[in-house]
Amino acid sequence: MNLQNPVYAALTGPHSQLAEFRGNARRYPSAVAPFLALPDRPTEQDWADATALLGPGTTGALMRPALPVPDSLKVDLEIPLVQFVAPASLPAPDPEVVLLGVDDVPEMLALVALTDPGPFRGRTIELGTYLGIRREGELIAMAGTRFALPAHTEISAVCTHPAHQGQGLATRLIRAVAAQIATSGRTPFLHTGASNTTAIALYNKVGFTLTNQMHVTIVQPA
Template sequence: MLTNPVYAALTGPHAGFAEVRGNARRYPPAVAPFLALPDDPTPQDWADAAVLLGPGTTAALMRPEFPIPDGFKLDLHIDLVQFVAPADLPAEDPEAVRLGPDDVPEMLALVALTDPGPFRTRTIELGTYLGIRREGELIAMAGTRFALPDHTEISAVCTHPSYQGQGLGTRLIRAVAAHITAAGRTPMLHTSGGNTNAIRLYNSLGFTVTNRMKVTLLQAL
């Protein structure tokens, strides 16, 4: 399941979010830009995916690299590293506050400043998001995105540039991990293969590399 996390989520705990045609699944675009297919997609699965997306629509696949068939245009491949958290990672943080729908405009502004990965107007619906505020301003956040049967992904870890280097991201990763483990799941996360600072941080926190994959951005023709 960890090698095909979006499909595991959309056929499992996040099935209620799934837009479905045949074996193809996708999140609503306002929630997340991800498409999912079975481990070994058939020509019919790809045909269903094309109809599900619609002509000219771009979506992201997260899984090991594989050939893209006719009917789709490859926009971009991004190397991705998947990590699973150690048992001693979780730690609640008294300064971390639960973020809700009213906080989304500030969350989107913080994401625009820091580019931690896709975060859209309804992404907050996928799980628990925590933030740290200073003088009322949201300066750091992290939350949960893909929910698999046994794992939950930590995502959208970002800190305002004026407050970076203070360990806020680490504190929020630990706090989000505490929410995940309290629900009986194992925390996991993904980062770009070229993000050496993030990889160094996750290694220092005891995360274990479980898979090296690709994010494939493709467009239905």
């Protein structure tokens, strides 16, 4: 069930050192990521702990198949996603790709603001390895790893500056990130919006397999 509950698998596994928790409820620090997690079959106490862990006026994002939310939490937004697992043939190192670090975060945040690939915050880079492509010194494309599970690692933040789209940079970065993941013995997987036909076509083209229908549900204490 790890892939159906990836945030919980990460925060009780390889990312446990980052977890803020109350009872069985887990969350990332807000500067790292907005995600909240509960066990596969949450109890009333688990929901109560999640509500207390968020606290008044704070939102959290559940990422898993659709789940009824109790009255203690208000649903702000629901976003349908699809989840894919990579083929064994995906990894391919790329000589133009560079490793991104803390000093690159302002440029990374600017590229994310321009392209909206999903949540990326000031400390998101702590979740894994991020790679980029630069042209004339400018960061024009990037991708990295987010949720680390016992047997899988998520590819995330795949984005290309609008002026450089259509050159295959996203595919190259996905392959390069997959090569990094392969060194850990894990299998790459990723998510995209269920209506993002361009991304879905790309993932199908390079051999990804659809694994789960997911939802991001943004909640806050009622």
